[in-house]
Each structure stands twice: as C-alpha cells, then as structure tokens.
Amino acid sequence: MQESWSSHLKTDEYEIEVNSIISLTTRLIQFETTTKENINLAVDYCSEWLRQRGIETTFINNDGYKSLIAEIGEKGPIIIFNGHLDVVPAEADQFFPFVDDGKIYGRGSFDMLGAVSVMMHAFVELSKKTLPARVILSLVPDEETGGEKGTGYLVENGILGDMVICGETTNLDIAVQAKGILQISLEFLGTASHGSRPWLGENAILKAFHAYKEIERLDLFKEKSQFFDRPSINLARIHGGGAINRVPDRCSLILDIRYLPDQNPEDILDQIRGITDAELKIISRGDPVKTNPLNEFVIRLKDTAENVLGSDVRIFGQDGSADTRFYATRGIPAVEFGPRGANHHGKGEYVFINSLLDFKSILIDYVMSYSKKS
Known part of the structure; x- marks a missing residue:
C-alpha cells in the first residue's frame, strides 16, 4: 500500500478511520452484488455494520429486493444520502479488490461502493453530533438496472427529502442535470x-x-x-x-x-x-433531471465542497441517468456528487482514497452548515 494519501493521516484516530473506509469498501466489493441474493447479503451486512455503531436501520422489501433506511436528527431540512449497492457484472478477478498507489481497485470501487462506504461512515459520525438537519441514509439495490425496485419504490412510498445527494461518479464535481x-x-x-x-x-x-x-x-x-x-x-x-x-x-x-x-x-x-x-x-x-444550479441547497453544497477542497467545483450535466431522476419528478433538488476515480463499468476500475476522505469531510460539513444562516 502506497502513502500518497499520507497528508490525511495526521493522527492515529484518523488513520483508523481511513483504514475503516478502505476495509468497508473492499468488503462490499467482495459481495459481487450483481444478483438479488448477493445484493441482499450486502444490505444485511451494511445493516449490521451500522447497528454495531449505534444506528437503527429499517428494511424495505420490494419484489424480494431489500433497501436499507436509517434516519438521524430531529429538525431542520431533510438531506438524503442515496447510494446503490448493485454493480454491473464483471470478470471474477474484479471482485478481488486491492489497494495500490493510493487507489482502491475493484468492480464498484468507483461506481459506487466507495461512496457508499463514505456515506455510512459520515452518517455514523453525524449521529454523534447535535444536528441542524435531518439526515436519511438510503442504500438501494438496483440503480444499475433501472432503480424501480429501490429508489423508485422508496419515492413512491413517501421517503422524500429537501435535498438528495446520490454518490455517483462525478470526480467531486456536482451534476445537476441528466438526460x-x-x-x-x-x-x-x-x-x-x-x-x-x-x-x-x-x-x-x-x-x-x-x-x-x-x-x-x-x-x-x-x-x-x-x-x-x-x-x-x-x-x-x-x-x-x-x-x-x-x-x-x-x-x-x-x-x-x-x-x-x-x-x-x-x-x-x-x-x-x-x-x-x-x-x-x-x-x-x-425522466430527465433538471435541478436548478442556482438552487440554495446546491449552492450550499458547492460552497462547502470548494471550502474543503480549496479549489473550484464544476456544475455540469450527466449524459447517463441515475436515481436522481425519481426525486426530480417530485420537484426535489437532487444531484450526483461523488469521489474521484476512473474506469467504472470497465476493467481496472478504481477510486482515489484521498477523494473518499474529502467526500466524507464535505458530507459532514454540508450537513453541519445548516447551523449557520445562508
């Protein structure tokens, strides 16, 4: 394992957190979540992981597929962290993840199990704080095959928010629209x-x-x-x-x-x-996604990300589609926003560990920013 992300390892506690994110990401890759059975096993694992850290979870079943929901906070705007656990099929060797040169390699590392791991870690850390917002963690089973069994079903059944962040492959830029x-x-x-x-x-x-x-x-x-x-x-x-x-x-x-x-x-x-x-x-x-780039929730996320990264964050449109579309049909601002990496749906897929750490900081700071006036 290389040390290109060593600037983040400032304390023993921080190093433990980094290793925990790596460990959870690689474990999720190993589930080979291309079938209903394996996806449900991964959902169960995520539930137990969260339970061991004091988080209560709820399962929602649809046609045999499990989605996981958890909620923290008592007042303020509702922010949804949405992540999908399914991945596209690949050769067997791509489900044996490894770490090299500051990257996690493996099917789903970038799309989007690295982001799921970070969302779970951020959610646990936020649960220990007095929150100015309500946060819903939504882990779903079928984004790669349409999303109707997971996010689509959750939206139909009233699991809605004021702002949704889908942790897709955006290289820490923010996608506000999709075709x-x-x-x-x-x-x-x-x-x-x-x-x-x-x-x-x-x-x-x-x-x-x-x-x-x-x-x-x-x-x-x-x-x-x-x-x-x-x-x-x-x-x-x-x-x-x-x-x-x-x-x-x-x-x-x-x-x-x-x-x-x-x-x-x-x-x-x-x-x-x-x-x-x-x-x-x-x-x-x-349906397309037409989130207004000037929406106050989007501007707040952009400002937060730029503050953490120390650089400009691009607002752009995705050629492909994601689960954001289910929220967009309800008029809810939904964005794709996730870590840096490459080769999703292809060989040599990887995610940068540095960017996972930045992603976590942005998610936490974004939620906590609601304690301040706009």
Whole structure:
C-alpha cells in the first residue's frame, strides 16, 4: 500500500478511520452484488455494520429486493444520502479488490461502493453530533438496472427529502442535470422473395437501415442546452434475416435515445413516426433531471465542497441517468456528487482514497452548515 494519501493521516484516530473506509469498501466489493441474493447479503451486512455503531436501520422489501433506511436528527431540512449497492457484472478477478498507489481497485470501487462506504461512515459520525438537519441514509439495490425496485419504490412510498445527494461518479464535481431516457423498438415489414431475385421483394433490413439514417438526421438530434452539446441515439440491437438465399421480410431495431432535459419525448416519438411506417413500441423511458444550479441547497453544497477542497467545483450535466431522476419528478433538488476515480463499468476500475476522505469531510460539513444562516 502506497502513502500518497499520507497528508490525511495526521493522527492515529484518523488513520483508523481511513483504514475503516478502505476495509468497508473492499468488503462490499467482495459481495459481487450483481444478483438479488448477493445484493441482499450486502444490505444485511451494511445493516449490521451500522447497528454495531449505534444506528437503527429499517428494511424495505420490494419484489424480494431489500433497501436499507436509517434516519438521524430531529429538525431542520431533510438531506438524503442515496447510494446503490448493485454493480454491473464483471470478470471474477474484479471482485478481488486491492489497494495500490493510493487507489482502491475493484468492480464498484468507483461506481459506487466507495461512496457508499463514505456515506455510512459520515452518517455514523453525524449521529454523534447535535444536528441542524435531518439526515436519511438510503442504500438501494438496483440503480444499475433501472432503480424501480429501490429508489423508485422508496419515492413512491413517501421517503422524500429537501435535498438528495446520490454518490455517483462525478470526480467531486456536482451534476445537476441528466438526460432523459427513451428506449424503443421499431419493427419493419418487407416482402420475401428468392435471394437471386431481390427486385421481386422488399428487403426489411434495408428498409430499417434507411429509416435509421433518416432518424439520425432529425433536427432534434442537433439541439443543444446549457449543459449538453447534443442528445444521443444509439443503435443498440438489430434483428433480421434468416436463410441467406431469401430476401428478409422482417427487421427490428432497438434504439436507446438520451434526450435533453427540455426536450419533449412525445415530440420525439411523433417525429420518428412521421418518417417511418414501422411499428413503434416503447421499451423503457425515464425522466430527465433538471435541478436548478442556482438552487440554495446546491449552492450550499458547492460552497462547502470548494471550502474543503480549496479549489473550484464544476456544475455540469450527466449524459447517463441515475436515481436522481425519481426525486426530480417530485420537484426535489437532487444531484450526483461523488469521489474521484476512473474506469467504472470497465476493467481496472478504481477510486482515489484521498477523494473518499474529502467526500466524507464535505458530507459532514454540508450537513453541519445548516447551523449557520445562508
């Protein structure tokens, strides 16, 4: 283990805290939380870890998935620390975490088990203080697969706050917006004929190809906004064809569209229907996040982070989606804000230990800042 984070190790007590954060992070990685069973085991472990430190927890079950809720404080604004315990699948060796050169390596170290570990440590430390705010710790099971079993269900059942911090991969910058999700299938019909006489049929694959190029050229995919250069469209899947000597009479496309926060998904669907006779079906959709960067809760978090870091903190928009979207639909300011690292969802994923310590300081100082007037 290298000593690049040694500037933080000022006392024996502090070193114990650093090692505790590392230990909890690596233990959570080892659960390989890619299945319901393993996620629930990790939730149980987090509950016991918190219980041993004097924190009462509550389980909320939905379709066999467990979420963990804990709450401290008696008055003031409600701040939610939201973290997901699930990770995307990976090769077996990525679930054997290790520490090197000031980084924790392993699947989920950056997205977002390092942040979960910090939120749990910050929550315990805050529980020992007289708080100017109420703090809810929310650990959920399924952000990587949509979030409806966890955060979506909690929001539906009234677990809400005045400000939400999702500890996602932001490198200690603050994401206030996220694109909306529109995933659709298009089913194209042609006319089959013998492959030696394609002029007697209508090739459904070619029909789909030409339609996709027309969709790409729609003006809506050239629009910009405050935090985004463009929407995106990904041709995620294509099915079509059978025998090589037969003109295909069916072809389906799966499109993953990420639209700008101020774009209307119904307008997008109408424009696509206007240029093709394919049967269109919606597979999945998710609302964008449009948290106001000038919201008082966001400004307070930015000021707190800059004070701890001694440097500017960027306000930006995420191309992807996170559990912030469930709160955003209720008009609750929700941000993605988490430690520094790299390679999430890829090989060599890591999180900087220094940034975990900074993240913890920011979370604690942010909550305690409500003892002061704005």
